[in-house]
Each structure stands twice: as structure tokens, then as C-alpha cells.
Amino acid sequence: MEINQITEKIIGAAIKVHREIGPGLLESAYQACLFYELQQLGLKVEKEVPLPLIYQEVKMECGYRVDLLVENKIIVELKAVDAIHDIHLAQILSYLKLSNNKIGLLINFNVIQLTQGLRRVINKYYVPKQP
Numbered sequence: 001m002e003i004n005q006i007t008e009k010i011i012g013a014a015i016k017v018h019r020e021i022g023p024g025l026l027e028s029a030y031q032a033c034l035f036y037e038l039q040q041l042g043l044k045v046e047k048e049v050p051l052p053l054i055y056q057e058v059k060m061e062c063g064y065r066v067d068l069l070v071e072n073k074i075i076v077e078l079k080a081v082d083a084i085h086d087i088h089l090a091q092i093l094s095y096l097k098l099s100n101n102k103i104g105l106l107i108n109f110n111v112i113q114l115t116q117g118l119r120r121v122i123n124k125y126y127v128p129k130q131p
Helices: 003-021 027-040 086-099
Strands: 045-055 058-070 074-079 103-108 118-122
Touching: 003 027, 003 074, 003 103, 003 118, 027 045, 027 058, 027 074, 045 086, 058 086, 074 086, 086 103, 086 118
Parallel strands: 074 103
Antiparallel strands: 045 058, 058 074, 103 118
């Protein structure tokens, strides 16, 4: 499945969750529901994926965790905040760089219409993995 097809499924599932339970809940509630919906779609999804910081020869287990990793390709960072700020975009960009993934979705569930809380983020430093 191509990245665009996967992101469409993720966004569709997020919209479904948002329509059913609405805004105003904790991030963990949205994570559990979206995780369930993505599994129901037959997607490989992992939650709370550890993400170490590797700098040259230094590897640090810093406690960073990706909210959802879908098909080992797309990082989904979930929020339940008043508004998306630059720091949230910086966070997902850092996760993309550290994991060498190309595409991420930043989804803020604390909005009236979920489309207002969606951001697709591209890692311009992505290096394709060798087979």
C-alpha cells in the first residue's frame, strides 16, 4: 500500500473517532480509539513506540515515544490541545528525523471539525532505506 493510501485510511479513521466521541477528552482516549480503528482496517499499527536519540556514536534512551506508528512508515502524533503550535510541529519533525521516516500526521482532536486539526508533515531529510 502506498503512503497516500495509508494516510487516507488514518485520516478517515481519525475523523470517525472524532465524530463518535467528539472533542474535549484526553489524548490517551483518542489514541486507544484510533489504534482500535486502524487495527480494524487491517493496518499494522504500534503504539507508544520507543524512539532513542542517536548522535554519532552516542545512543540515548531518552524516553521519547511515538504515539502511533502505522505500517512502519507513518508517524502519527496525537494532541488534545487548544491549538497546534510550532513546538508541536517541531516535535513531529524531530521524531521523523530520528526514526528516518518520511511522512507524519499531526492530529489535534480538540477542535470542532477534525480537518481543522490535521497537519501532514514531510521529513525533507528522509533517506530511503537500502533493501
